[in-house]
Amino acid sequence: MDRNILLVDDQRDVLRLLHSTLDSLKKPEIKIFEAPSGEEAMLHSSRHKVDLLVTDYKLPGMSGVELMHKVRVRHPEAKVVIVTGVTERKVREEILNAGALAVFDKPVPLADFLDVVERSLGLVQTIFPAEKAEGKAEERHARVSDLLANFRQDIGADAVFLLNDRGLVQARTGKLRDDSMEVSLISTLMAIHNASLKVARLNHQEALDTYHVFSGGDHDLLFIPVTPLYALFVAGKGLASEERVIETVNSLLALRTQVEKSLRLMGVTGELHGVDDNVISAAAAIPAQNAKKPAEKEVEAPPAPEMEALLKDATKKKEKVNNNVDDFWDQAAEKHGNKPTTSDVISLEEARKLGLVPGDEK
Numbered sequence: 001m002d003r004n005i006l007l008v009d010d011q012r013d014v015l016r017l018l019h020s021t022l023d024s025l026k027k028p029e030i031k032i033f034e035a036p037s038g039e040e041a042m043l044h045s046s047r048h049k050v051d052l053l054v055t056d057y058k059l060p061g062m063s064g065v066e067l068m069h070k071v072r073v074r075h076p077e078a079k080v081v082i083v084t085g086v087t088e089r090k091v092r093e094e095i096l097n098a099g100a101l102a103v104f105d106k107p108v109p110l111a112d113f114l115d116v117v118e119r120s121l122g123l124v125q126t127i128f129p130a131e132k133a134e135g136k137a138e139e140r141h142a143r144v145s146d147l148l149a150n151f152r153q154d155i156g157a158d159a160v161f162l163l164n165d166r167g168l169v170q171a172r173t174g175k176l177r178d179d180s181m182e183v184s185l186i187s188t189l190m191a192i193h194n195a196s197l198k199v200a201r202l203n204h205q206e207a208l209d210t211y212h213v214f215s216g217g218d219h220d221l222l223f224i225p226v227t228p229l230y231a232l233f234v235a236g237k238g239l240a241s242e243e244r245v246i247e248t249v250n251s252l253l254a255l256r257t258q259v260e261k262s263l264r265l266m267g268v269t270g271e272l273h274g275v276d277d278n279v280i281s282a283a284a285a286i287p288a289q290n291a292k293k294p295a296e297k298e299v300e301a302p303p304a305p306e307m308e309a310l311l312k313d314a315t316k317k318k319e320k321v322n323n324n325v326d327d328f329w330d331q332a333a334e335k336h337g338n339k340p341t342t343s344d345v346i347s348l349e350e351a352r353k354l355g356l357v358p359g360d361e362k
Contacts, residue, residue: 003121004048007034008041008055008067009083014106018054018083021110027123038062042070050075052120057084057091057103065098072099079120081180083108092178102180112183119179144262149173151255155248157236158219162259163190165229176235177218186233189223193231211249215240224252226260 005022009015015034022032033048035041038059044050053071055064062070068080082095085106095103102116117123148160152173159174167190176182196210211224220240225231232255239248 002029002031003051004031004033005052005054005117005121006041006044006050006071007032008036008038008053008059008064010036010056010060012036014056014083014108017110018108018113021114022117025114025118025123030121038064038067038070041067045071045074050078052079052081052117054081054083054117057082057086057095065095065100068098068100081113081116081120096178102178104180109180109184112180115183116179144171144259145173147255147258147262151234151251155234155236155239155251157234157239159235161186161233162226163193163231163233165190165193165231170230174235189231189233192223193225196225197228211252213240213245213249215245222248222252224256226256227263230259230263232256232259 007015007018009018015036019032019034022030033044035044038055038061041053041055050071053068055067057064059067064082064084068082071080072078080100082100082103083106084091084095084103087105092103101120104113144162148162148171151157152160157174159172159176161169162171163186164170167186169186176185192212196208200208200210208225208228211222214221214223219235220238222234222239223231232252234248234252238244
């Protein structure tokens with residue numbers, strides 16, 4: 001099924017950049033249209049379906065928020081992404097409160113932009129293997145997506161994600177208040193995950209027992225590794241407040257146990273020691289191959305007769321050169337050392353010969 005994207009901006013360079021970025025998805029079902037103003041965008045929306053509207057906040061004649069409301073009158077299911085050069089927080093809140101899916105500051109972060117487009121159009125697919133419908137009772141397990149959804153409902157979170165070690169979203173429920181920051185935020189969290197693995201290894205931990213809490217801002221954020229290959233990320237208002245943080249963390253630890261069990265049964269998890277040992281073994285193999293042998297006692301061998309003759313000859317030549325150099329500078333000093341620099345000046349010795357030096361008369 002075709003999905004129509006309408007790009008609206010009065011700057012042609014921005015339209016070309018966004019258009020070429022969307023072309024990089026190489027999705028034949030995506031149809032891209034452009035409009036340089038709100039009025040032309042309205043005309044297009046009256047003739048064609050709009051699945052995703054990407055518009056500048058400041059347009060000639062109307063704002064991007066106004067255009068969003070007008071387009072949604074004809075296409076209630078249309079998703080909206082707004083791009084703006086305005087950095088005021090009030091503007092961002094106005095856009096999000098109006099129902100925009102995401103808001104991007106110029107210059108647009110293209111990786112985050114593509115991620116939002118794919119998710120809004122339902123182009124993102126999970127890489128989990130299909131679960132078997134049949135099996136022994138003890139081998140059955142709750143689906144990861146169900147675990148996340150139930151947890152989100154129980155604690156009142158806005159969003160819950162299961163991430164892999166490459167920063168890809170494996171399962172999710174809900175969404176962040178500002179989806180435009182999702183990719184950058186997840187990337188940073190996975191850097192924390194990798195650092196946690198190193199700390200756990202250096203600390204000789206048997207299990208990866210750690211969690212991270214960020215309170216305040218648009219959300220309270222909680223991040224906890226499940227295995228070396230997976231981590232849970234939770235976002236919501238008030239989850240890390242002084243009154244709730246202990247309860248939230250305990251609930252998250254319980255969810256981690258359930259998710260870990262489910263992943264093990266699906267065969268897509270990894271052990272802390274197994275992963276790190278492989279890395280360490282590979283790293284240790286390099287210095288082992290390049291390691292120097294212990295220093296052995298050096299034995300001096302007498303030089304060959306031919307070498308002795310060459311060394312003696314080289315020494316004589318060096319002494320001869322040095323003597324020649326010394327003779328050269330002695331002769332030059334004797335010849336030119338007392339020579340005046342100009343014709344109007346005579347040396348002291350010459351002045352004495354001419355009787356021009358006082359006190360020399362006898």
